[in-house]
Each structure stands twice: as structure tokens, then as C-alpha cells.
Amino acid sequence: MEVNWPDWLGFDWLDLSWLELPWIDTNWFHDYWYGLLLLGFFWGVLVFTMVGALTAVYVYVERKVSARIQGRLGPMETGPHGLLQTLVDVVKLAVKEDVRPAAADALAFRLAPLLVVVPAVMAFVVVPFGVPMVIRDLNVGILYFLAVPSVTGVGLLLAGWASYDNYSFLGGLRASAQFISYEIPRTLSVVTVVMLTGSLSSARLIEAQADTTWFVLLLPLSFVIYVVTTLAEVNRVPFDIPEAESELVAGFHTEYSGFRWSLFFLGEYASLTTASAFAVALFFGGGLGPVLPPVVWFVLKTAVIIFFAVVLRFTLPRFRQDQLMALAWKYFLPLSLVNLLLAGLVMKAVF
Amino acid sequence: MLDSDVQIALFAAFGGVAVLAALAAVLTRFLLRSIVAFGAFLTAIAGQFYLLAADFVALIQIFVYVGGVVVLILFALMLSAVGEKHPLAVSEHRGLGAVVAYAVGGWLVWAAFGEDLPEAGEVPGETVAFLGRAFLDQQLVAFEVIGIILLAAVVTALVIVRGERL
């Protein structure tokens, strides 16, 4: 069966020619529906592997940096300088017994970790790694990036509820209250960028910054709002109240163990990684930069932002729940509205 | 409307998921299951929107419905469900309800086969630009009305929840 995709579906991303693989006739994939299926599968596996690998690196870096901050050595035993420690941990988690509380709702208990991981990984699809290189350049890419991870809120709440445990319950409530509160100023801060770009496509975003300059210079306030709200949304310190060890044991994932627990862990790190990568695309010109190839620039810039998040984690104290909600609704929401208005006025005056 | 076999197959698959999930949401006697099925239903509908060349609407569906409304409903469940482990009560008029639902469904499906519809037009690729123009030009009233309704809803919800007791 030959497939005739209409233009608006934009399936030209399936074009693999930029990979320049001499031994594969890439056109073959386009002509058959199972070719398309195969390609979809290929991209799925690629993205998931990439996220997994990034998370492993991330965990290692975080352990080492935290150790440095606290005057320790961190993992040293497994492999040179403990490089293999994360890998060993993954194996340990994967083979660990999966415990489920007897009172838990089986369906929701199993579904919740998936709802946390899958959206975070899916968001990778629209991240522009190179200057033209993005896995799928949707013409509503930026909205996609905001919309798909918002499903995570359901996962957090479901995890808390399904565990049938007071700590989990409170953690879940806190997590998703925080999640949906910070979603609003975050979206509004991205809207200013969209106003400048005049498009929701993530590839166009980079082109627009190539034409002018990094948007962080034009919209510094948006950047600040974006970073703070993103940290809040992925439950990082100083906003990690949902899993505050001293109050709630481990928050919404108290009852989870083994592989399911590691899915939550993966989800948290994956969403932080995607959010940082998208921060680079939104405000730091993505892969734009002299000499080095775009992908390298992109990874470097993302690494800097992630490093910043790690350092924050081990240097700041935690907020209190009511302070956190007050911060979202009484300060960040008005601030982002004013920012939106100002950006609009300035743009009207300049252009 | 749907331009190729693959699209029709995908559309039907999403439709099947939507119908099954909706049935589950309506029939199950456990509230949490009902909400989870509702979430699946909404996602399937978003998929159908996407196949009907409404990519923006599809993403808004996920953003507002799955990320917003479902979370709200879960909140309401948590704040209100007391012995949630018991199955829910169902109305005694189930037979009558089924008859009415069959009648409505049968009539709608019959109507679907009845009409001669005009050919589907070409949809502009950049839906967002056209939507924006529509909202601020032809449909400005709708846009303003949404704004007012949203404001009214926020204020009402706050008054109801925080106001004095009945």
C-alpha cells in the first residue's frame, strides 16, 4: 500500500538523508506504511535511549558535584572515579522486587509512573538540537512542548492517590497543585518568545534568533520566570516540597520501589533535561555559535544550565508549601502578565 | 476528508479507543477508573482532531483537558471521596436510560449516512495563523465572550468554595 501523506501532516521529517547513510536507501521507508512504522519505531528507540543515557550522565554529574560541594568524594569504587556506579544502580533497580501495597488500586498504581515518564520523553521530539535539526518540526512545536508534559500532573496525582498512603497522598496533592500553579506563569513567559518569533515552530525559533540575537538579551525577565517556574514544575530544590524527606518520607513515590520507582526518577530527570534543552532553544539561540558544529554548542549550553540546576539543589534551602503557592499566584502570575504587556508594548514601539 | 487509507485506519483506531474509553468511563462503578478512562478518551479525541487537520485544537485539548480538567476532577475526587473503595450507586432507571441512549445514538448514526455533504476543502497548512486571524477578526465576539466566561467562572468557583456555608 502506497502512502500519500498530505502536506499538513508534514511527514518530511522522515527524511533521513541528513544522516547520510550510504548503505541505506532512505527513500524506501517513505513508500510503504510498514516502512513508516519502522521509522517511527527507530525514532522512538533512539529518543528513549538518548534520554536514558543523558539521565545516567546527569545522575553521575549530580553525585560528583554534590560531593564536591559537601566536601566528599562521591562514588569512587565502581569503575574509574565511580563512572560505572550509575550503570550498576540501574541494574540493581531493575532486578529489585516490585512491591505494591495491598490496598493500592492496581490499575492506577501501574499507570502513574508511565504517565510521568512518557510525556517527558515525548517532549524531546520538538527540541531543536542543531540549526535545522529537529526530530519533528511541528508547526505548533512550542505549544506541543508545553502541552504534552502537562500530562505529568495527572501522573503525580494518580501516584499519590493510588498508593493508598497518607504521605503519598499529601505528596501527590502538593506536587500537582504546584505543577498546575506554575504552569500558568511558565506558559505566559514562553508566549513572549512566541510573540517575538511570530511562529510556534521550534525550527523557526532558531532562525528568528539567528536573524536577531539571543532572546535572553531581549527578554531577560521571561528567562528568569521560565527558569524559576521550570524548577518548580519538575520539583527541584528549592521547590521540592512534594518529596520533602523530612516531612513526607518521599512524597508521592513513597510506596514505589524497584523499577517503577526508577521510572519516576527517570521522568523527573528527563523532564528537567528537556526543559533545560528547550530553555537553550528559547533563550540562548539553540545550536547557534561560531566554529563548533551546532549540536556541540547545543549540548554545551544545555550542560551549563543543568549544572546551574545541580548547584542550586545543594546550596538552597526548601520553601514552605504556603510560601510556594503564594509565590506562584501572588508574584509570578502578575509578574508574567506585566512582562507580557511590556513585551507587547516594546515590540509595538520598535517594529 | 481523510485523504489516505492509513489516515482512515488511524482515525478509526482512535475512534475505537475513544468509544471504548467513553463506555468504560460511563459504565464502571469505580470513580478512579472512570476518571482514568476519561483521560484516555480525551487523548483519543485529541488524536482524531490531529488527523482532521486541527493540530492546534488537538494540543489545546491535551493542554486544557488532560492537563487541566482531569487534574481538577482528580482533586475533587480526593477532597470529596470518603469510602471510595465501595462501588458507586447507579440510578434505578438504567433501562430507560439505555433506551433513550440507543434512540439518540441510532438517530445520529442514521443521520450520518443520510445527508449528502459537500467535498472537504483544503486546510491551510499554518492553522495557527489562520486561527489567530479568525479569533481577532470574524470571531472577535466569541473571543471576548470566552474571556468574560472564564473570568466569571474563576470568580464563581472561588466564591462557591471559599464563601460561607449554606
Next chain:
Amino acid sequence: MTLVLVFSGLLFAIGTYGVLTRRNAITLLISVEILMNAANLNFVAFSRLWEPELMTGQVFALVGISIAACEAAVGLALILAVFRRFGTTDVGRIDFLRG
């Protein structure tokens, strides 16, 4: 096109059944949302039939989504208020006026 109409008809029927037979306020709300989604599906589909470049149908689907969100917010606020007053979300047991 017929396919779209068939699906939305089915979903509407399911929603109708839910509205008529459920007694829990939250499931009632879910049923109403199913009805609205069936309508939205038709809006989006018909948007392509008449003057697709005006996007009238999609605009109304977006309006419908916003109104559904408002409805959910107000409805759930009501449910919470009712729950505090009566200790139940079963609409059949809210019998304030029954002596």
C-alpha cells in the same frame, strides 16, 4: 466524513446514557464532558467542509474547550460545596428540601 459523524454519534449516545443513569456528581460531570467532546469533534470535522480557511468550526471547538474548562471548575466547586454540606456526592441523596 460519515466515519466522523458515526463516531461522534456513538460518543454522544454514550454520554447521554451516562448523564441519565449515573448518580455520582463527578461521573455526571464526566458524562457531560463526553457529550461536549462529541460535539467538538463534529465542529472540527465540519470546519473542513465549509470555507476551511475561515476556521469557523475550529474556533468553535476552542470556544467549546474553554467553556468545558469553566464548567469543570464551577461544577467541581459546587461538588465540593455540596460535599461539605451533605457529606456525599451522590445527587440522589441531596434531599435538603425533603422534610
